[in-house]
Amino acid sequence: MDLRQMRFVVAVAEELSFTKAAARCHVSQPPLSRAIRELEEELGLQLFERDTHSVRVTLAGQALIADVRVALSALEKGVESARRTAAGLKGALKIGFGGSTVYSLMPSLVRRFRSSASDVDLEFSAMPVLSQIEALRSGVIDIGLLRLPIFDELIETRFVHSEPLVVALPEGHELLSRSGPVAMSSLRTSKFITYEPTRGFNFHSDLLALCRLSGFNPEITHQVPTTEAVVGIVACGEGVAVLPASAERLRMKGVFFRPLNAKRIPEHLSQVRFGLAWCKEGAPATALQFVERVAPL
Amino acid sequence: MDLRQMRFVVAVAEELSFTKAAARCHVSQPPLSRAIRELEEELGLQLFERDTHSVRVTLAGQALIADVRVALSALEKGVESARRTAAGLKGALKIGFGGSTVYSLMPSLVRRFRSSASDVDLEFSAMPVLSQIEALRSGVIDIGLLRLPIFDELIETRFVHSEPLVVALPEGHELLSRSGPVAMSSLRTSKFITYEPTRGFNFHSDLLALCRLSGFNPEITHQVPTTEAVVGIVACGEGVAVLPASAERLRMKGVFFRPLNAKRIPEHLSQVRFGLAWCKEGAPATALQFVERVAPL
DNA sequence: ACTCGGTCATACCTATGGAGTATAAGCATG
DNA sequence: CATGCTTATACTCCATAGGTATGACCGAGT
Structure with missing residues (x-):
């Protein structure tokens, strides 16, 4: 049995006509007739009862065709599945x-x-x-x-996408008395909490650059690995932090955020x-x- | 894609070797290599990553092969199913x-x-x-x-299989006073319940032959279609009945069974x-x- | 009753392509 | 570095799928 015969058998069973089935399979009728006869001989089973004017499917044919349909659709599914896998879908x-x-x-x-x-x-x-x-x-x-x-x-x-920077200030910090953006230079006297400096992760060095641009070297008191940790330590009142704006979503008691005044700061430093x-x-x-x-x- | 390629692909995936897969499929290695390359070209997908020393199945190949296995086993099942259907199993x-x-x-x-x-x-x-x-x-x-x-x-x-005949006697019938087989001739004066005479069903005529063999014509008072009905009417005391032995399993209140004495009765009449x-x-x-x-x- | 139209089967030819042998090329292992 | 294993390539042969032409058969319609 091969795929060709499988498709032929299904087509004949559906059309109940060798001629129509052949047309559907885009072959002429004689090869289809022969293919089906050969399949029947190979299996030693009669799949169709046919005379010169009508075709009936035998019980054995019905049994076979049911599973052939399953096989054909599994195959189709497999090809589609492989395509989607290769495409990354x-x-x-x-x-x-x-x-x-x-x-x-x-x-x-x-x-x-x-x-x-x-x-x-x-x-x-x-x-x-x-x-x-x-x-x-x-x-x-x-x-x-x-x-x-x-x-x-x-x-x-x-x-x-990029985000502006914000400043995280602990409850009681003097800059909280005013609303609006905070200038980098006004943090000159604050202590800083920041990320650990790690290879490939350059937030730490960016902070240093930002401060130097405003004319001071920051006093860094804590270096921790995660945003949660940075904000948590700010909440303890240990210092301030400069963070991407989305860190604002970390609503933590004792911490308030202010936009960083980005005037006179080059974009590669003011945007994350x-x-x-x-x-x-x-x-x-x-x-x-x-x-x-x-x-x- | 054809069945040949399907079997090849599965074999290569299992053997992780074109050479071994070819041996398993009873073909030489070059046709198998070519068949798989052609399938890959037809699908526009790489199914195996191969160099001169190792074969790996790509993700797309795995996806395809899983369903190919389903298809092949459905096909096998279908053939078996058709065979069993044709064989009447x-x-x-x-x-x-x-x-x-x-x-x-x-x-x-x-x-x-x-x-x-x-x-x-x-x-x-x-x-x-x-x-x-x-x-x-x-x-x-x-x-x-x-x-x-x-x-x-x-x-x-x-x-x-065949069964002997039994006589169903109503409670109070005189022959019940004796145990053991009942002779046909002792029923000469009884009234008979029997099956309806129907074409092809010859129990009725057999009963007449039995009685005539014993020298009398039975007085038939009721003719009903089923064994249950015959025994039921005997239970009413309306008469006796001659029945196949398995009718004894119909335990009905007011009815007792006795074997029919089969001596001098030809087998085609004494056995059902x-x-x-x-x-x-x-x-x-x-x-x-x-x-x-x-x-x- | 007979022709016509449609069906499936048969005969035969062609050409595609599957299988084989021989061989090359490439990479491990000793 | 050589050997031995692998997969890929080149080329030939033949089995077979497909096509055209035709035959046999049956039902419908005139």
Whole structure:
């Protein structure tokens, strides 16, 4: 038995006519007749009862055809499934997210992706940016959601959106008496809480640049890995912090946020850029699909 | 895609080697390599990643192969199913049973058949013998369980077993004072209850022959269609009845059974023969299978 | 009753392509 | 570096799927 015979048999069973079935299968009638006769001989079973004017399906034929239909549709499904897998619309995708991306970037991106690629099984890992880069290289994650820029020759990135900076001030801080943006220079005497300086994650150095631009070197009292930790320590009254605006969503008792006055600060310092990262080589199709669906060029 | 390619793909995925897969498929390696390359080209998808020393299945390949396996096994199942259907081991079988066959013949035959042909859907119809013959000819039933002999040129029969005759006597009948077999001649003065005389069903005429053999003409007071009715009317005290031994299983208040003394009675009259009947032409395979399983020659 | 139109089966030819053998090319392992 | 395994390529042969032409058969319609 081969696929050709399978399709022929199904067509004859549906048309109850060799001629019509042949037309449907885009072959002439004699080859179809012969193919079916050969199949019957191969199986040693009569599948159709036919005389010169009518065709009936035998019980054995019905039994066979029911399963042939199943086989044909499984095949069709398989091809479609393979296509979707190759296209990255089906399969698995491991997403790493870090820093404050969870507050703004991740939910909207994942929702957007899910709505157009519902067959992809997502797996999430919260991890700091540095770990993300290593995780990308080792295949632990396929896509990283993180702060840009990243400098790694094996990693490709794409910008998604940027946020202004805000200043987190502890309850009782003198600057809270005035409303409106806070100038960097007015933080000259404050103590700073910030992220740990890690390779590839440059928020720390950006803070130093910001302060120097305003003519002072910040006094950094604590360096912790996560946004939650930074804001938590600010809440303790230990100091102030400069953070991406989405950190404002972390409503924590004892902490108030003010926009940072961005006048006279170059954009690459006053805006935090977020985006995607993936391996240039060996990234699964789902990752590339994610990139294109979520952040088309 | 054709079946050949499907089998090749599955073999390569399982062996992770073109050479071994080719051996398993009983072809040499080059045709297999080519077939798979052609399939990949046809689908526009890479199914295997291969270098000169190792073969890996791509994600798309895995997706395809999963469904190909389903298709292949559906096909195998279909062929098997068709074979069983053609052989009469699968499908439907309509069984008609009549008279007293339900007391002995039917349960044992059906159990025997079920144990060896569990895929056949049975359908039962209780019907008198005459109706069975017509039902067989019209295809309402495929197999009849009935009293033999049947004389119909389109119907074939096979003997299964025979029973002796018994006499059903109403409570208070004089012959009940003695135990042991009852001679036909001692019923000379009794009134008789018997089956309706119907074409093809010859119990009635057999009773007349029995009585005449003992030198009397029976006085028949009631003629009813079923064994239950005959025994019921005996229970009313309206007369006696001669019945197949299995009728004894009809334990009815006011009725007692005695063996019929079979001495000097020819066997065709003293024994009731039961068996199967089916159409000589056009009987479904399940009916023929039933006959051979249940009453092999 | 007979012709006509439609059906499925048969005969035969052509050409596609599947299978084989021989061989090359590439990468591990010793 | 050589050997031995792998997969890929080149080329030939023939089995067979497909086509055209035709035959056999049956039902419908005149």
